[in-house]
Amino acid sequence: MAKNEEKKKGSKAVPAACGLAVIIAALFGGNKLGIIPLGNDGKGDGDTSSSSSVVEEVSEAPTTVQEETTQPETEEVQYIEVTVSNDSYIYQNSTLTLDELMEKIKDTDLTVKLTDDKASKKAYEDLLNSLNESNIKYME
8 A cells, every 4th residue: 555655646746847847948948939038148137139039930911902992183283383573573484574474374274383582572462463353373
């Protein structure tokens, strides 16, 4: 009967030893795989400034063709440039009076892009008033 008792006591030690071996292997293996961050030398000093030797495999999911949705296209604004310099109006490299300028641009559907090159306040405001009266779109 003494032999049976010795076998029972010895049988408890084997699973405990196996469990301890698994824990130790997980700690050392986990450190190598980057699962358990113990630092570079495994002493747990917390220095994680150097690069890891773990190579991560990245796989891309196959691209799927999605049905193209119809979105309203942003309309590119087409414009003509007019520069107001002092008391003069410059359009297509020509200096014009206000009346000449309005005659040239009144029949266009384009937006007028205004550039202020040391324009006088009166000349600039006169041009804005003329554009508004003629219902010509402009941007400053």
